[in-house]
Amino acid sequence: MPPLMPEPLDAADKRIINALQGGFPLCDEPYREIAERLGLSEAELLARLQAMLDARVLTRFGPMFQVERMGGAFVLAAMKVREDDFERVAALVNGLAEVAHNYRREHVFNMWLVLATETQAGIAAAIAELERLSGYPVYAFPKEREYFVEMRLQAS
Amino acid sequence: MDELDRRLVLATQAGLPLVQRPYHRLADALGIAAAEVQARLQRMLDSGLIRRIGAVPNHYAIGYTANGMSVWDVPDEHVDALGVRIGALDFVTHCYRRPRRLPDWPYNLFAMVHGGSRAEVEEKVARVAAILDGKCRAHDVLYSTRILKKTGLRLTA
Numbered sequence: 001m002p003p004l005m006p007e008p009l010d011a012a013d014k015r016i017i018n019a020l021q022g023g024f025p026l027c028d029e030p031y032r033e034i035a036e037r038l039g040l041s042e043a044e045l046l047a048r049l050q051a052m053l054d055a056r057v058l059t060r061f062g063p064m065f066q067v068e069r070m071g072g073a074f075v076l077a078a079m080k081v082r083e084d085d086f087e088r089v090a091a092l093v094n095g096l097a098e099v100a101h102n103y104r105r106e107h108v109f110n111m112w113l114v115l116a117t118e119t120q121a122g123i124a125a126a127i128a129e130l131e132r133l134s135g136y137p138v139y140a141f142p143k144e145r146e147y148f149v150e151m152r153l154q155a156s
Numbered sequence: 157m158d159e160l161d162r163r164l165v166l167a168t169q170a171g172l173p174l175v176q177r178p179y180h181r182l183a184d185a186l187g188i189a190a191a192e193v194q195a196r197l198q199r200m201l202d203s204g205l206i207r208r209i210g211a212v213p214n215h216y217a218i219g220y221t222a223n224g225m226s227v228w229d230v231p232d233e234h235v236d237a238l239g240v241r242i243g244a245l246d247f248v249t250h251c252y253r254r255p256r257r258l259p260d261w262p263y264n265l266f267a268m269v270h271g272g273s274r275a276e277v278e279e280k281v282a283r284v285a286a287i288l289d290g291k292c293r294a295h296d297v298l299y300s301t302r303i304l305k306k307t308g309l310r311l312t313a
Contacts, residue, residue, distance in 0.1 A: 009217065017218060022208035026194040028177055046174050049211075053171070057217040059306045062172035063197065064207040065165060070157055076254065076266075094305040102304035105225065107296070109261070112225070116308070139257050141266075145236065147251040148243025 009057065012040065016048055020061065072118045074100070076141040077127065078109040079134070086110070092133045098126040109139070157205065160186070164196055169308070172209065214303065220270040223300045224277040226284060227263035229256070229293040235265055241287050242267050247280045262294055274299065 009017070015038055025033045035045040052058045067074050081089045086104075093099055093113060100116040115126050127138045157165075163186055173181040179197075183190040200206040215223050230238055235253055242265070243251035250268040267284055271277040281297055288295075 014218070017211055017213050020211040022210045024172075024209035026179070026198055026209075028179065028190065030178065031174075031176065042176065046176075050174055052211075053174075055217075056214055058211050059214055060171055060212040060308055061174075061210070062168050062170070063165075063200070063209045064212070064308070065169065065200075066204055066207050069203065069205040070165075078261075080260075090304050099305055100308050101306050103300040104302040104304055105298040105300050107298045109298070111304070112298070112300075113305075139261065141254040141257070141261075143252040143254055145239065145253040147239040147253070148248060149250050 009052075012038070012044075013048060013052060013057070016040075016045065016052075017058070020049075067116050067118070070118070071120075072116065073120050073123050073142075075115045075123050076143070077113055077115055077130075078139045078141065079111040079113075079130075079136050080108050081111050081134075081136060083110075089134045089136065093130060096126065096130065096133075098122065099130075160188070161196060161200065161205075164193065164200075212306075212308070214306070215270060216303070219272055222271045222274045222277045224269045224271075224274075224281065224297040225300070226267045226269055226281050226295065226297045228265040228267070228284070228288060228295045229262045230265045230288060230291055231293070232264070234291045238288055238291060239265055242284055245280075245283065245287075247271070248284075263296065269297075 019034055019038055024030055027033060031045055032042040035042040038045065049061060053061060079089070089111065090102070093111065094102055098115050098117050099113050101114040103112045104110060105112050115123055117123050117126055123140070127140060130138050164182070167182050167185055172178050175181050177190070179193045180190040183193045186193070197206065197209070239251055239253055242248060247269060248267045249270060252266045253264055254266055256262055256264050269277050269280045271280060277297065285292065285295065
């Protein structure tokens with residue numbers, strides 16, 4: 001589970017994160033190209049990337065797929081879980097492969113998850129499975145319109 | 157997306173190999189040429205099937221310790237025009253219209269706001285409120301207090 005407050009990053013780590021927000025080269029030795037741009041050795045870049053993934057500073061490094069373009073679906077859903085039951089339900093919910101993200105939030109709706117499935121029908125099936133496993137209703141909030149999405153956040 | 161594309165998705169969804177020649181590593185696993193892997197990834201980028209190839213930081217780790225999902229109840233006849241304006245704010249990372257779930261959930265406009273502190277998020281939320289001036293019936297900000305899972309999409313073979 002990613003820590004809430006990991007160790008502070010050093011300047012080189014921040015530069016790596018910012019340099020890897022997009023446009024990763026599709027050439028034979030892409031890490032070398034990025035390393036040269038950053039004034040690092042390829043070995044150091046690879047080692048730092050691995051360390052940041054291990055420490056969960058980075059949750060992923062690779063292609064970000066748009067599941068909707070593959071015929072699949074991404075749906076936000078929320079649950080109101082009893083506080084004394086939260087850990088049990090979190091473990092059940094996280095165990096489902098269709099749950100791509102899950103956040104605890106301060107609200108009566110205290111569990112917010114994103115379901116990612118390969119087909120539209122997969123969402124309803126995953127919701128039914130979550131309700132069956134947890135015993136709680138799952139409220140789906142499918143997006144009706146996207147006004148803006150920009151995942152990139154700069155480390156500063 | 158053909159069968160080989162699908163296998164390429166399966167081979168990369170957990171991440172790109174951290175080796176000197178990552179596309180060659182994938183090519184070996186798939187039994188195709190590295191140039192074919194690169195060409196297919198380029199095609200998926202061009203078509204939008206891949207949004208980007210890059211790193212996904214843990215928001216907390218890069219200094220965004222306050223992550224608020226601001227939610228707003230905006231009349232249906234105004235929500236689209238206002239949603240576009242809120243999505244254009246430089247500090248909003250995601251902005252969507254979603255269905256209300258009455259009576260539990262009256263909000264139909266969602267805007268994610270990140271900051272180094274809750275005070276910073278609240279200052280940004282106030283700027284959203286100013287745009288919605290007079291057109292918003294209720295709002296709330298739901299702060300995340302824990303990342304329970306963050307793996308992204310996982311296709312199954």
